[in-house]
Amino acid sequence: MKPSDEIVSEKKAQMRRGLLEFCILLAISDGRAYSSDILKKLKDADLLVVEGTLYPLLSRLRAQELVAYDWEESKSGPPRKYYELTRHGRETLLNLQKTWKELHRSIITLEDAK
């Protein structure tokens, strides 16, 4: 039997996880961003994400052609991959924002049913 705090935080993490891709698309939608920019934005929004999660996720979004990147040299370190949304990515993001609103309504419906 796991301690109850752990159970709660697992469920919180689970809720957060489902929104990850959506949030990352949102974070990129502002314009060009590389991994540290994205991590920082998510952290500023209180959504903790680690590198090991972000990189495969960006690769996936890339494979689905929702984002594209180009290399840019940095003044302090190795070159960076700057990501931006493709046209297709922008359309998808609009779609997901709609989905988000629908989910919000669903929760309210369930809460009101009480």
Place this chain on the structure above:
Amino acid sequence: MKPSDEIVSEKKAQMRRGLLEFCILLAISDGRAYSSDILKKLKDADLLVVEGTLYPLLSRLRAQELVAYDWEESKSGPPRKYYELTRHGRETLLNLQKTWKELHRSIITLEDAK
């Protein structure tokens, strides 16, 4: 390369999935409910869930002592397991509702950052 509609609906499903446990706790919080009640409530809130997902999930919530059930005979068919929230389950639900609000804020923060 998968068709773009499929990509979008996978992402929608992913968002929905993270909220499943939360929604099921919400659906039960109204009082006693058995599987068909729960499925109906979720469907009414436009959240499609199938049996094969619900049963293991209820077992998990039971193992975590967030819900409890008792058997009740039905007038038309086999007996049913009626679920209700335990005290611990009600506390957890309050916690998750708070988490939900925090996530909502996070999304807004990301949207506003544009």
Place this chain on the structure above:
DNA sequence: CATAGTACCTTGTACAACAAGGTACCTGGT
């Protein structure tokens, strides 16, 4: 030229949803 800092990536693990298939109970018709 070694160290520290930054950036990218991969591998292995654990867990969850879902599809599909299975068991068992009750009722009503023949």
Place this chain on the structure above:
DNA sequence: ACCAGGTACCTTGTTGTACAAGGTACTATG
């Protein structure tokens, strides 16, 4: 007495995903 249909519960196998941990490589600085 039996079987067909509806209802309810459950299990197994597959697939996908986040995450921890560890690894490579480039740049600047002392």
